[in-house]
Amino acid sequence: MRNFEQNQSLRFWFEALAKSIRGEEPVLSARQMAIMLTVYLTDGPHTVRGLTSNLAISKPAVTRALDQLADLNLIARARSA
Numbered sequence: 001m002r003n004f005e006q007n008q009s010l011r012f013w014f015e016a017l018a019k020s021i022r023g024e025e026p027v028l029s030a031r032q033m034a035i036m037l038t039v040y041l042t043d044g045p046h047t048v049r050g051l052t053s054n055l056a057i058s059k060p061a062v063t064r065a066l067d068q069l070a071d072l073n074l075i076a077r078a079r080s081a
Helices: 002-021 030-041 048-055 059-071
Strands: none
Touching: 030 048, 030 059, 048 059
16 A cells, blocks of 8 residues: 555655646745645655754745745745744
């Protein structure tokens, strides 16, 4: 069953990438894709600090990427308590 779920996930990302290179969807940077995959593949809640640590990139870089993903309506951001 796990292999089927992995194939579905790969198919989803393949379709997303194919649509972006055809101009049907926005083109995401490698950083944005890495953040999306991290969020998709790991349990939340996801924080800027956690993404920074997990991906070993700066907080401003994560924040900019999250802002861009939110502008594209690909993620929803909320302040933590």
